[in-house]
Amino acid sequence: MKTRYKKVMRDLLSGYAKNAMLVIAMAMGVFGVGAILGGYSVVKREMTANYMGTVPASATLEMEDSLKQGLIDSVRQWPGVSQAERHATVLARMRIDDKWFPLLLFVVDDFEHQRTNIARHVSGEQTPPTGTLLVERTAFVVMHAQEGDSLLVKTRHGEAKALKIVGTVHDAGLAPAWQEQAGYGYITLSTLRALGEDGGFDQLRILVSEHADSRDHIETKAKEIAIALNARHHGVHEIQIPPPGKHPHQSQMSAVMTIFVMFSFLVLVLASILVGTAVATIMVKHVRQIGVMKTLGANSRQIAVMYLTMVFALCLVALVIAIPLSRVAAAAFYDQIAVLLNLEIRDASIPVWVVAVQVFSGIGIPLLSAAVPVLRGSFISVRKALDNHGVGHRPQQQLSWTMKMLSSWKFAGDMFPLAMRNVFRQRSRLAMTLGLLAAGGAMFMMALNVSEAWEANLSRIYQQRLYDVEFRLNRLHPTDTLLAKLKSIPGVTHVEGWNSAAVAFSKGNKGVEVTRTYPDKGHGSFSMQALPVSTQLLRPDITAGRWLREGQANEVVLNQLATPMLSSVALGDTVSLTVNQHTTAWTVVGFVEDVGTPATAYVSIEAFAKAEDTAGKSNVLRVAYADRSKESTVKNNRLVEALLEKENIGVDATIPVWLLRNAIAGHMKVLVNSLMAMALLMAVVGTLGLMSTMSMNVLERTREIGVMRTLGATPRKIRSLVVWEGVSIGVMSIFLAFALSLLLSAYIGSFIGHMAFRTPLSLQISIVGVVAWVAMVMAGAYVATLYPSKRANTITTREALAYE
Amino acid sequence: MEHTNEKFLIRLSGVTKTFPVASGIFHALNNMTLDIPRGQLMAITGKSGSGKSTLLNIISGIDKPTHGSVVVDGVRIDTLSESELASWRGINIGVVFQFFQLLPTLTIAENVMLPMDFCNRYPAKERRPRALALLQHVGIGDQADKLPSALSGGQQQRAAIARALANDPPVLMADEPTGNLDSQTSTAIFELFAGLARLGKTVIIVTHERDFASYFENTMAMADGKMVTELSHA
């Protein structure tokens, strides 16, 4: 090895404690980048592979009546159509531990030859015999059941019947059942009949053979077919075209991941700034050595290369440590996300470009950050280098007013003013340390703030919904006497009868409405809720305009998910809404936010009754209880259900508000947790920054401390000097971090909120976060000063004075 | 770089070095013209602030003159660029510092090898044997693999002299090389320099020590940036 590189290596090893800190900081950055990018790249690839693997139908045509096989065969011959399949989706209920839960039943025409939205066979029977069902693998948790168990199932028209679970499937196009708090079952038509339903396959799924990714093309094809079917007296009342080729959670996933990727790079950038500052210190410390080497014949370029090599070596060590660890973390990360998205990771290989990005950014960013001090230090003239006496920046001539003021604070003993002066001696380093700590603290507090805001928003679900349970009835029922009877049940405080119907914005295409609904009927669905205007059970936040007024005027209020379904809509606009093939014009009078509700158009029940001829009838009952706890709700539900049964009123689904809350919470919890993990990385890098600053500050002043010792300063005094210095930097950073965290929380909160609810999260300040961060910084500052102050005290006076 | 056989190795003509100071312009060197012959052990003396170090810096290219020209071994150095100067200096001037300035993380032998590395002189394989030979020559061959901190001041200065000789430069210069050493050790160091001059090196030493006047073939006294005693060009 060349002698000069020997010097580089020895210099590196001689300051190993400090260098180890730099390596750890950089390793964290590289680790974060690798874990996030690695996890994300696998999830993204597998998400598409899984979803496309199910052969998602380009469009689903909802029919008025059931489809014959012959018709399917002729649709299959349609030009531009490569596949056609008939299907039915039935919303039923299943009984688990004495409670009824929603159960989506998918009626499959031919299990052996599924053509679209394929539920992949995992275990057990391929085709469930009559009286049995297959279950989606994520639904077992919800059902508290396993293969071989029986499940009590009740459809709208039939009696409750026990179905045996005979097999397991994986349906990658569905969100995990536990997230939706619903069951997913797969049955044959004969099982549906056995459950007491006489309907048949009323869905026609088609696959276009060309331009499969063009929504417009799919729409054109689907409409052609719909018109042809209508002509043959097969009514099509809705065309569902989910975003082509896109997993239901794809855009949310990309958005969250973008934030994570940004944060992980931020950790690396901050670590690199730490490296840059450390290198700047080394360059100042080595200035005389640089002068000597230049006198011996070294040119500036050779010197620069030496010091950049030093940084490079540190980067390499960081990479060697971080890359393998990041791959382990990436695996854990994609496993978690896979569970969240109901993905089956078939190819777990992390793409090579992830490592390439780690290597390039893990070397490039620190080198870039170190380049300025290295070049400045290397291109210094020999003369200046030899003249420079170590620490030397321009000595301060006068104390600034801040210093004077700080110096007058005597409360902390006589070391405090001196400590404060030391804090401000290296301004750029101070700025860097403050920046690091502030960024770390800001992200840490932001993560806790956002997580608290998330919880708060979830509790808005309770504040906006003053009812505790929604009963979806099997059909319209007269409500005049029913409501009074329900109200008389002890524990029930209020009951309202509403009307709910699937709705679509009409674009004037002859009765056939095109929606973006996915086959699970939740993602992308749009419903009209007709309710008493003076409802006591719903308090959505009005964001513009006003709430509905009494009367039969065709007024509509749109919620935050309904609004974006139209390209533009403003107060006072008239929108055409189609319900049951019947289009009516409505005037938009307000916009509201209601957390956790799918796209909804709210109208007055009188106006709805006039338009749809449903006066005095409801298909939804919303009931409020005096005690809103889950336990009490479950108990009360039974009383209500008993009464409904006595009145001969069929219930399709019972949806308690707590269930809804859990379903929404399940969607995002992992992401909030990942945010916390990133914040922790930042916090550690910030604390490392404080540590390294402190050790640099002390190291640099070894001589000065030696002099102070000779002049009689006790080790205690020296120690309190160093501790005060660290603590005051910590305190300053806390204020900065707090201010910054508010900005960040608002931004990230609005981002996550929009993704989850289409409304920003409210700004919350997590007291726990603030206290935890203050404690962490204080403990960090204390620990960070332990070693330097010990060192300051253990070196002998002679050593200190000889130190250069 | 071509070596000429001129009698004078170093020629300064009309060299002035000024520094801007608060009260105007300060003349550290004032229109100095000076020819230094080859192979001499030469002393520069003078009061503090008389310009001795400045003169050495000008000759070694560490500083550039404000006016005038500097020619060393036939090369006009005041017009070279910083990087040209660096390698020129590494090959032509061996500098010995008052505080030794050995690099603390390299062994003695590695310190000696470092200039060869920077200037890319001698094949890599020959560098260590050459360093050991030089250390032998200055009398500390047995210390080669120790770190500088393990050596006494005198030994460190010997190592620094060996390092100055690494690229076999024609000129050796030392600014108060014994300022930090006791008189016995100083004697040994001056003897070493005298021996090197006898081997043909031009050795220029700034010193305050009058006891060693007898070692020098030539002594130049300076005051206020000017020569006050002419050199004897015998």
Ligand SMILES: Nc1ncnc2c1ncn2[C@@H]1O[C@H](COP(=O)(O)OP(=O)(O)OP(=O)(O)O)[C@@H](O)[C@H]1O
């Ligand atoms: N960079 C500079 N800026 C301003 N003045 C300078 C600078 N370098 C040297 N001087 C001045 O030039 C004069 C000569 O300095 P020089 O270092 O050559 O003196 P010296 O003879 O070596 O003194 P000493 O014996 O103390 O080392 C001094 O008065 C010094 O203050």
Ligand SMILES: [Mg+2]
């Ligand atoms: Mg001097």
